[in-house]
Amino acid sequence: xxxxxxxxxxxxxxxxxxxxxxxxxxxxxxxxxxxxxxxxxxxxxxxxxxxxxxxxxxxxxxxxxxxxxxxxxxxxxxxxxxxxxxxxxxxxxxxxxxxxxxxxxxxxxxxxxxxxxxxxxxxxxxxxxxxxxxxxxxxxxxxxxxxxxxxxxxxxxxxxxxxxxxxxxxxxxxxxxxxxxxxxxxxxxxxxxxxxxxxxxxxxxxxxxxxxxxxxxxxxxxxxxxxxxxxxxxxxxxxxxxxxxxxxxxxxx
Numbered sequence: 001x002x003x004x005x006x007x008x009x010x011x012x013x014x015x016x017x018x019x020x021x022x023x024x025x026x027x028x029x030x031x032x033x034x035x036x037x038x039x040x041x042x043x044x045x046x047x048x049x050x051x052x053x054x055x056x057x058x059x060x061x062x063x064x065x066x067x068x069x070x071x072x073x074x075x076x077x078x079x080x081x082x083x084x085x086x087x088x089x090x091x092x093x094x095x096x097x098x099x100x101x102x103x104x105x106x107x108x109x110x111x112x113x114x115x116x117x118x119x120x121x122x123x124x125x126x127x128x129x130x131x132x133x134x135x136x137x138x139x140x141x142x143x144x145x146x147x148x149x150x151x152x153x154x155x156x157x158x159x160x161x162x163x164x165x166x167x168x169x170x171x172x173x174x175x176x177x178x179x180x181x182x183x184x185x186x187x188x189x190x191x192x193x194x195x196x197x198x199x200x201x202x203x204x205x206x207x208x209x210x211x212x213x214x215x216x217x218x219x220x221x222x223x224x225x226x227x228x229x230x231x232x233x234x235x236x237x238x239x240x241x242x243x244x245x246x247x248x249x250x251x252x253x
Contacts, residue, residue: 086134090131102119177239206248
């Protein structure tokens, strides 16, 4: 018996025009350029905006309140308890600073906890230095203060990457920023308030601090993806807000 073999189906081929059209479309397809991060036309607020604000603004506001509280306690303690009261106050501040600095190096703590502890320790130690200057009647001139700041900066930058842990980095930056802010306000500007040039410099300091505050908040909202970055932004917000507040109080009071 002979089997009936059905003919194989013919392979359908696309018309030449359709193939050329498809290839032409593929050739002309180009990836669209990404929007620049600073392009305001394509600016989008992050979805975790509330988390970013809480991670950055809350530590900054708490540290600002702590700074103002410690500053306002000095004069009442000195008036009511004289030098003995300041010595007791200095001992307490130093003890809290040492405790916070130890927490900033604790390996069991999270990165954010160590960073916050480092900022608190830096503020306590700077405040201790300020009280020691008041007790000892130490008034460093501008040249001596600058030389000490340069010395600490050189040591810190040398040890920054190979030696210093995260919490100590926050401690060093907080301590140095507080000292620099007080130096420029107290020594360079406030003591020369009678001279028009230095009075203008005093107002300019507040203006630049306000600009820095805006940039720090913008960085917190737009670029701070990780919590440690938000804490660096909190450090900038705290210091910029402190200088702005000091200048405003001197202007209106």
